[in-house]
Amino acid sequence: MTVLEDIKASIPALRRYARALMRDRDRADDLVQDCLERAVAKRHLWRGDGPVQAWLFRILINRYRDLQRQSPQPGHLVAIEDLTYEPAQGGNQEASLALREVQDAMARLPGDQREALLIVALEGKTFDQAASLLDIPKGTLMSRLARARATLRLLTGRSAGPTLTKGPSMGAMK
């Protein structure tokens, strides 16, 4: 596979991760396009030290962080019409979470927790891979993951147990 073929093959995963990070379809694809343009411009410098996909994720994450710094969106709320996926209705509430609730809750996570949770839970990266992609120590990754999961649990109204008595304030979560 050439670098370009590798890049092309990574687009679906990049889109999935970007969509989950950004929520908005167009803005997510903007992020992916930006990432692709950068990667393509630097493809001749690619030394082949590791998977192309990991390189792309790093570019995407860095770009995402740039965007976050430019226009941070603390707890941006989501209009129902923004949902591109019709959440499953009914069903066994014990067995499955309401997707809209999860989507809303994800949007209210701090960016660094969202990055961490999605790279592991959605993209299936190992902790070592995830820490490397996010350029953070593994311990930091683990604590972000734990906080992200606890916050998500709290925000989806399924908080149980004494570890979550801090309340939903974002300040306390950071």
Added chain:
Amino acid sequence: MTDQTALTDAELLDYAAGQLPAEVMATIAARLADDPAARATLAEWQRQNAALEALYQPVAREPVPDRLTDVIRRAEAEDAAKATGRPRARLWLVAATIAALAVGAGAGWFARDLTAPLAASQTLAANAMRAYETYVVEVAHPVEVAASDADHLNAWMSKRLGQETRPPDFAAAGFTLMGGRIVPSDQGAAALYMYDNAQGQRITLYIAPQGASSTTAFQFAQQGATSSFYWMDRDLSYAVVGTVPREVLRSIALAAYDQLI
């Protein structure tokens, strides 16, 4: 194992990820049996994973928007253009050779070693560029023998190089012969012809003998603003040097090749 402390988040994360040695996994599994809160946490995490999967996994199966695949397509087209650009130049050289042979240029040489980069050819470029730098700045004596004295120039150059040598005509590229001089080279006397155009830009053609017969394709060298196309053809090596745009220099090199074979 009922007296164990509650499992920590870190332990649970590792356990959920299955990224622990088998014996540690077994130990945690045993402790989970007595830790309903931890079991509930694990179950909740699994539901979170399932929800995230349900929300975003479909994105990866969507058709990729054109504006994203276009980025790749453009790059592929660029690479393809670059990849075919070089062979086309070589094909041109082969074609020129065949054409030259067809008009009876005599001893056949074949398109061998066309791409082999030779140390000797790099020396050639360096010598030719040095000669250019030395003489192109001359106002009073840019050449030893002026173009107006063509017979003398041709006789002299042919004698010193040991074979019939005449300067090619670059009028098509707008350059006319000023004259020539003899300059030193690694293999004895070399000819340096100088040309200029209406704007006063100067280029040189350097022709040096070679120790051994060899043939190469055109090669390009650049040093600061000065660039050179150079090549070897049987027992002579050639280099055109100038500060003109690369395409202009290239057309001059092609004209020289055509006329000198």
